[in-house]
Structures are given as C-alpha cells and as structure tokens.
Amino acid sequence: MIKSARLNSVGVFVCHCGINIASTVDIEEVKRQLAGYPGVEFVKDYQYMCSEPGQLLFKEACRSETVGGVVVASCSPRLHETTFRRAAAEAGMNPYRVEIANIREQCSWVHHDEKEKATIKAVDIIKSVIERSKRNESLSSVSIKTVKKVLVVGAGISGMQAALNIANSGIETYLLDREPSIGGRMAQLSETFPTLDCSQCILTPRMVEVGQNKRITLMTYSEVEEVSGYVGNFKVKVRRKAAYVDWDKCTGCGLCSEKCPKKVPSEFDRSLGRRKAIYSQFPQAVPNKTVIDRESCLYFKTGKCRLCVEACPLGAIDFEQEDRIEEIEVGAIVVATGYDLYEKEKIEEYRIGYCEDVIDGLAFERLLSSSGPTQGRVLRPSDGTVPKEVVFIQCVGSRDPDHHLPYCSRICCMYTAKHAMLYKHRVPDGQPYVFYMDIRSGGKNYEEFVQRTIEEERVLYIRGRVARLYRDGKKVVVVGADTISGKKIEIRADMVVLAMAMRPSGGIGELSKKLKIQVDQNGFLSEAHPKLRPVETLTRGVFLAGCAQAPKDITDTVSQAGAAASMVLELLSNEELTHSPTTAWVDEELCAGCGQCVAQCAYGAIELDTRRKKAHVNDILCQGCGACVAACPSAAVNQRNFSISQYYSMIESIV
Amino acid sequence: MEQKEGSMDKENRAFEPKIIAFLCNWCTYAGADLAGVSRIQYPSNIRIIRLMCSGALDPTYVIKSLLEGADGVLIGGCHPGDCHYISGNFKARRRVAVLKTSLKEAGLEPERVWLRWISASEGAYFAKTVEEMVLHLKRLGPNPLNSMWAI
Numbered sequence: 001m002i003k004s005a006r007l008n009s010v011g012v013f014v015c016h017c018g019i020n021i022a023s024t025v026d027i028e029e030v031k032r033q034l035a036g037y038p039g040v041e042f043v044k045d046y047q048y049m050c051s052e053p054g055q056l057l058f059k060e061a062c063r064s065e066t067v068g069g070v071v072v073a074s075c076s077p078r079l080h081e082t083t084f085r086r087a088a089a090e091a092g093m094n095p096y097r098v099e100i101a102n103i104r105e106q107c108s109w110v111h112h113d114e115k116e117k118a119t120i121k122a123v124d125i126i127k128s129v130i131e132r133s134k135r136n137e138s139l140s141s142v143s144i145k146t147v148k149k150v151l152v153v154g155a156g157i158s159g160m161q162a163a164l165n166i167a168n169s170g171i172e173t174y175l176l177d178r179e180p181s182i183g184g185r186m187a188q189l190s191e192t193f194p195t196l197d198c199s200q201c202i203l204t205p206r207m208v209e210v211g212q213n214k215r216i217t218l219m220t221y222s223e224v225e226e227v228s229g230y231v232g233n234f235k236v237k238v239r240r241k242a243a244y245v246d247w248d249k250c251t252g253c254g255l256c257s258e259k260c261p262k263k264v265p266s267e268f269d270r271s272l273g274r275r276k277a278i279y280s281q282f283p284q285a286v287p288n289k290t291v292i293d294r295e296s297c298l299y300f301k302t303g304k305c306r307l308c309v310e311a312c313p314l315g316a317i318d319f320e321q322e323d324r325i326e327e328i329e330v331g332a333i334v335v336a337t338g339y340d341l342y343e344k345e346k347i348e349e350y351r352i353g354y355c356e357d358v359i360d361g362l363a364f365e366r367l368l369s370s371s372g373p374t375q376g377r378v379l380r381p382s383d384g385t386v387p388k389e390v391v392f393i394q395c396v397g398s399r400d401p402d403h404h405l406p407y408c409s410r411i412c413c414m415y416t417a418k419h420a421m422l423y424k425h426r427v428p429d430g431q432p433y434v435f436y437m438d439i440r441s442g443g444k445n446y447e448e449f450v451q452r453t454i455e456e457e458r459v460l461y462i463r464g465r466v467a468r469l470y471r472d473g474k475k476v477v478v479v480g481a482d483t484i485s486g487k488k489i490e491i492r493a494d495m496v497v498l499a500m501a502m503r504p505s506g507g508i509g510e511l512s513k514k515l516k517i518q519v520d521q522n523g524f525l526s527e528a529h530p531k532l533r534p535v536e537t538l539t540r541g542v543f544l545a546g547c548a549q550a551p552k553d554i555t556d557t558v559s560q561a562g563a564a565a566s567m568v569l570e571l572l573s574n575e576e577l578t579h580s581p582t583t584a585w586v587d588e589e590l591c592a593g594c595g596q597c598v599a600q601c602a603y604g605a606i607e608l609d610t611r612r613k614k615a616h617v618n619d620i621l622c623q624g625c626g627a628c629v630a631a632c633p634s635a636a637v638n639q640r641n642f643s644i645s646q647y648y649s650m651i652e653s654i655v
Numbered sequence: 656m657e658q659k660e661g662s663m664d665k666e667n668r669a670f671e672p673k674i675i676a677f678l679c680n681w682c683t684y685a686g687a688d689l690a691g692v693s694r695i696q697y698p699s700n701i702r703i704i705r706l707m708c709s710g711a712l713d714p715t716y717v718i719k720s721l722l723e724g725a726d727g728v729l730i731g732g733c734h735p736g737d738c739h740y741i742s743g744n745f746k747a748r749r750r751v752a753v754l755k756t757s758l759k760e761a762g763l764e765p766e767r768v769w770l771r772w773i774s775a776s777e778g779a780y781f782a783k784t785v786e787e788m789v790l791h792l793k794r795l796g797p798n799p800l801n802s803m804w805a806i
Contacts, residue, residue, distance in 0.1 A: 078684075078685065102703070104691065105687070105691030106691055110699075111696065111697075111699045582707075600710075625707055625708040626706065626707050626708055627711060627740065630713040630714070639711070647704065651704070655673060655723035
C-alpha cells in the first residue's frame with residue numbers, strides 16, 4: 001500500500017530514444033533542472049525506455065513504492081502510453097498514475113537547430129506533465145456485465161443474415177419486423193441480377209432456416225417502442241401489434257382469408273393485386289400466420305360479418321386482442337430497417353402522364369414474379385393486355401440535388417437492365433427502351449450483364465432524361481432527349497417503369513432518436529467512420545446493416561450484415577466490457593442544477609434530478625470528452641484525471 | 656521617430672513570444688505528432704497541453720494562460736464534422752467566439768487567441784500555423800499584462 005504522503009511524489013524517466021531525443025535535447029541538463037523540482041523523487045535516464053531493460057527499470061520504480069506516480073519523457077503518448085500503463089499494472093502500480101511527456105514528436109524532432117531552446121522546452125513539457133501526474137487519481141476501469149442476447153431490427157435479407165450469423169455462433173437473437181412476415185423487400189423481387197436466380201428460390205430456404213433456428217426468437221408485426229440502457233445492457237420495450245388472431249392457435253391454413261368478403265389493394269403486390277382484410281402477407285410467409293387489417297375489416301367497421309370466426313376451425317380469431325408491450329434485455333442491437341422507394345407523386349413533370357400503366361420498379365418486380373398478381377406474365381395493369389413498347393426510366397428522383405435527392409441509388413442501373421432483359425424474355429416481340437444518365441455497373445459480372453442486355457437482348461438504351469409524360473388514349477407518351485444525337489425523342493409506350501430513388505424506410509427518424517444514433521443529410525443512418533468503422537454507430541453496441549445505412553444491392557447487404565454480426569460477436573465475446581474510467585463526475589455540493597451540462601452532452605450521459613436539482617453522470621455512457629466540464633458555470637463538473645485544477649497547474653508550470 | 660520605430664522593430668525581433676496550445680487528442684495533437692514524424696521544423700515557442708476534445712476547453716484555461724503571462728494561446732480541434740465526440744469542436748468555436756468578445760471588453764487583444772481546425776494528417780499545416788502565430792505575436796509585442804503585474 002502506497003502511503004498517501006507519497007501519492008503526489010513522482011519519479012521521472014527521460015528516454016534518449018537512441019539519438020532521436022538525446023542529439024537535440026541535452027538530457028543531463030534536463031536532469032539537472034528537474035532534480036529539485038517539487039514532488040520529484042528521482043530523475044533517471046535510459047537509452048530506450050520502451051526496450052525490455054528499459055521496461056524492467058520502469059517496473060522496478062513502480063514496485064519500489066517510493067513514488068505515487070511515474071512520468072516517462074519519451075515519444076508521443078499515442079505510441080507508448082498503453083505500453084507503460086500495462087507495465088505499471090504488472091508491477092502493482094495503478095496504470096492511471098503513469099503519464100507520458102511528449103519530448104520527441106513535439107520537441108526534439110521539430111527543433112533540430114535550436115538545441116538549447118529545445119532543452120528548455122523539454123523541461124517545460126516534463127514539468128507540466130509532472131504537475132498533472134501529481135494530481136492524478138488511482139482509477140480502475142468500469143466493468144459492465146454483458147447480456148448475451150441481441151436484437152436485430154428489420155427482418156429483410158440483411159437482418160436475417162445478421163441474426164443467422166449471430167445465432168449460429170451460440171447467441172440468443174430476437175429478430176423484429178413491423179410486417180407480419182420476415183423476408184423484407186427481397187421477398188417481393190422476381191429474379192436477381194446478375195445471375196437471374198429466382199429471388200424467392202434463394203430467399204425462402206433462408207427464411208425457413210431463420211424460422212426453425214432455436215436461438216432466433218421472431219418478433220414480427222412488432223415495433224421498437226422504447227430503448228434505454230447502454231452497451232451490454234440495453235432494455236428494449238417492443239410493441240407487439242394486435243393481429244386479432246391468436247398466433248399460438250393459427251396454423252396459416254388460409255380458410256379465413258378465403259371466406260373474408262372484403263378485398264383491398266395488396267401492399268406486398270404494390271397495389272397490382274388484391275388481398276383480403278384478413279390475410280397472410282404472402283404464401284411463403286414465415287411465420288405463416290394471418291393478421292386482420294383493422295382499417296378494412298367489416299366487423300371492426302360495422303360490427304357485423306364474423307365470417308372468419310366461423311371459418312377458422314381452431315377458434316384463433318380474437319377481435320378483443322390488444323397491442324402488448326414486451327420488454328427484452330439485450331447486449332447489442334443491429335439496425336437493418338431497409339429502404340422504401342421515393343414517392344412517384346413527387347415527380348411533378350411526370351404526373352400528368354400517371355395512370356395504372358406507369359409503375360415503379362418494385363411493382364414491375366411483382367409483375368415479373370411467378371407468385372405475383374399475374375403469375376409472372378407481363379400485362380398492362382389497366383387492361384391486362386401484353387405491352388409491346390415499354391419505357392424504363394432510370395434515376396427518377398436520384399442524382400437531382402436541385403429538385404429531389406442528390407445521391408445515386410446504386411442498384412437501379414442493374415435492376416433496370418434486368419427488367420428490360422426479363423421483359424424481352426417474356427415478350428420476345430416487344431421493344432424495351434431505357435432512358436439513362438450514365439450506366440453505373442460496378443460489381444462482379446455487372447458490366448457484362450448490362451452489355452448482354454444491350455447487345456444480345458437488343459434493348460434500346462437512350463442517353464438522356466425524360467422531360468415529361470402525358471397520356472394519349474391508351475398510350476403513355478414519353479417525351480425525352482437523346483443527348484448523344486441531340487434529338488428530341490417521343491415514344492408512345494404501352495407501359496412505363498420508373499426506377500425510383502431509394503430512401504431509408506419510413507419511421508427511421510423516430511427509431512434513430514430512440515436508439516440515440518445519427519442520421520445523415522439524406523436520412524440514412526450514419527456509420528461511425530465512413531471507411532474504417534462502416535457498420536458501427538457512434539452509440540457503442542448499436543450496429544448497422546443493409547440499406548438503412550446507404551443504398552446497396554443484395555450482395556453488399558449480405559456482406560455488411562455478416563460484418564455487423566462479427567462486430568456483435570466481438571463485443572459479446574467478453575463476459576464483461578471495460579470502459580475507460582476517465583469520465584466526468586459532479587460535485588453535488590457545487591451543483592446548482594442548472595442543466596447546462598445536460599445540454600452539452602452529445603451522448604445523453606448526464607441526467608438532471610429535477611427534484612434534488614443535481615446533475616448525475618452515467619459512467620458507462622460518458623465518453624470522457626469533457627464538454628460538460630467546460631460548460632459548468634460553477635465548476636461542479638470535473639473529469640477524472642483531466643480536472644480543471646490539473647490544467648491550471650499545468651498552465652502555471654509552463655508560463 | 657524613424658529611429659524609435661527602428662528600435663521597436665529590433666526589440667520585437669529579439670522578443671520570443673510564449674504560446675500555450677490546447678490541442679484535441681484526436682486531430683490537432685496527432686497533427687503535431689505528424690509534424691514531428693515528418694521532421695518539419697517550426698519555432699520552439701509553443702508549449703502543448705493535450706485535451707481530449709477541443710470542446711473540453713474551459714475558457715478560463717485561456718484567460719489563466721494570458722494572466723500568467725503567455726503571449727498567445729492556440730486552440731486546435733478537428734475540422735467541422737470530424738469531431739471524435741460528434742460536436743465538441745462546434746462547442747469550442749462558440750466558446751472561443753464569446754471569449755474573444757469578453758477579452759476585448761477587458762482590454763486584451765483577442766488576436767492573441769487563435770482557433771484552428773487542424774487534422775491528424777495536417778502536420779505541415781500545424782507547423783505553418785505555429786510559424787505564422789509566432790510572427791504575428793512578434794509584431795503584436797509581448798502580452799501587456801506581463802509588464803502590468805511587474806509594479
């Protein structure tokens with residue numbers, strides 16, 4: 001045990017770093033100057049402090065118990081602070097009592113020609129760090145026990161992939177989606193570029209795998225209501241929406257839907273087909289359960305009908321059901337909420353031409369899908385005839401910073417090529433046209449796919465934007481320009497397919513607030529670093545996957561989901577998480593409860609007890625930036641080992 | 656008159672200003688390290704104090720530095736949008752703006768206080784900033800508080 005009288009005495013090591021420091025800074029002079037400095041117990045020098053013998057010397061001093069702290073004057077703390085702190089811990093000294101004085105990068109290396117001045121500066125630097133060191137506290141890392149469970153929000157292909165990776169590694173996973181079934185957007189697609197795999201054929205086995213995985217708990221038809229806690233210990237309230245069907249009893253036989261008299265446009269089929277008021281989202285739904293759409297149901301509207309009740313052999317229909325709030329505890333959260341399409345109503349210049357035969361890309365996917373409303377035949381939604389001239393327009397809403405969205409939606413070039421190709425396969429005597437700005441086909445086998453579409457399938461690619469659409473009888477007239485020939489182009493089309501821009505899915509703003517994560521200027525979720533931390537958020541323990549972060553294709557989505565899963569596993573592979581103890585704290589004697597610090601904290605780590613009028617810092621959420629310290633008008637907030645008095649004494653020692 | 660100016664010039668050339676720098680750990684401190692690693696030479700008039708974030712800069716640190724006799728104070732943070740702690744550099748910007756107004760009110764030259772965004776990759780810019788600041792302070796002369804205390 002170190003005697004308290006010794007706590008503010010320090011030992012100083014001055015490193016020569018070979019000649020890196022010693023050839024500019026006069027080490028003997030530094031030692032002379034520091035010898036009598038208040039609180040300095042000893043000053044020693046050595047050739048290389050970071051070498052094995054140097055470390056032994058350092059550890060010996062830590063063990064000797066004659067000093068409360070050690071200052072190593074050497075290279076930047078960014079290089080060897082951890083090395084020396086670890087060595088101190090091994091020698092039985094609190095690692096937070098070790099400080100580094102940077103006399104290499106910020107002194108000897110930058111003042112080669114001013115040896116005398118460099119020596120004076122080195123002494124100043126070391127003195128200031130001695131002052132800081134004398135006022136250091138012994139700290140120990142805060143440990144948090146982690147809950148080894150994970151919540152994945154969004155059960156599209158990215159959420160499913162992340163959940164499978166995590167669950168297969170032995171960790172309990174909740175997979176939540178607001179729709180009744182998992183599968184997401186990919187379940188709506190027909191065939192996928194560039195291989196033309198049938199989307200359902202590759203997706204549904206995955207869905208079954210997810211559904212049967214013992215470590216995955218499905219929470220479909222549910223939404224995130226509230227999130228509290230922090231990394232390792234999130235508490236999430238989940239709203240389980242009332243399906244008005246007892247899912248424990250429902251087997252998904254579909255007798256209820258057959259009997260239901262009320263038909264409404266199907267969201268899944270992008271309104272090209274119809275569903276009943278009691279319905280299963282799509283035939284391969286997992287879980288295969290039905291829900292009642294309260295807005296359309298005749299019973300809820302008129303109090304009469306109840307045909308589904310009669311039809312259900314299991315008595316599963318329950319009109320009395322109410323939303324339930326379920327609370328779960330998880331250690332990490334993956335957000336994979338996917339995308340929506342930009343609304344085509346927002347494109348003013350096309351609106352006059354809008355009719356049933358002007359559809360978006362996802363609707364065209366449903367037309368192409370063999371389980372879609374037309375069983376895969378390409379038919380005009382208005383009259384069911386086969387369209388002979390189809391115009392595909394790319395970049396609708398994308399890459400238009402003046403009027404719509406500034407970014408490229410990344411997948412439209414590829415899926416439009418696919419659409420045109422599949423249309424040609426279905427209607428060999430039909431003529432597809434594609435209006436494009438540029439073709440962006442970066443990806444394995446992507447360029448070849450587009451070239452095939454143009455050269456082998458004889459799809460007519462026209463470089464230019466479409467100025468407007470208008471209707472002429474049963475036709476939609478597409479007026480555009482061919483910027484290569486400089487000619488105005490008019491096509492009397494039977495059908496127009498708009499490659500609408502991709503947007504983050506609805507409700508992402510509210511969800512990001514609940515999770516305390518950021519969104520970018522376009523509403524997509526922000527990653528912690530665009531290059532080196534692409535699946536992390538700035539909130540520790542919350543990760544991103546799929547189109548919620550930025551537009552991307554299935555390949556990239558699956559890769560990113562795997563990356564997010566591995567980050568989760570890395571986090572939860574520890575029984576306990578350690579958190580730096582250099583956090584802020586509030587001196588309640590001085591705190592007036594003004595709340596300035598609360599407003600300054602970017603992490604929501606400070607709470608104000610309004611009754612007692614005292615602020616309180618949550619050690620786990622605090623990231624140790626010190627913004628609150630600077631903000632407090634009564635100096636009641638301080639940061640451990642970065643205290644105001646430490647800074648004052650440092651200033652005094654060097655001016 | 657000419658002679659007097661000439662002697663002032665001489666005096667100022669001899670005068671070596673002392674600069675205290677408060678640099679954020681993630682950007683400017685690392686930028687200063689890079690200047691070292693790149694062996695870019697700059698005047699030794701500067702003494703660096705590491706902050707975790709420029710947002711942790713309590714304005715009293717600057718005031719204290721000036722009262723203790725420093726001739727200039729440099730505050731370095733990450734470029735807008737790059738803050739490691741989301742928005743600390745914006746907080747620093749506001750505090751320094753307010754501080755400069757108060758310094759003026761108190762009769763101190765606000766131009767003794769510089770706030771610069773210097774990233775971890777801008778070692779050369781850091782060195783250049785120090786050089787410029789030293790020149791500027793030489794032109795400005797010593798911190799008047801130094802002579803005021805010496806009664």
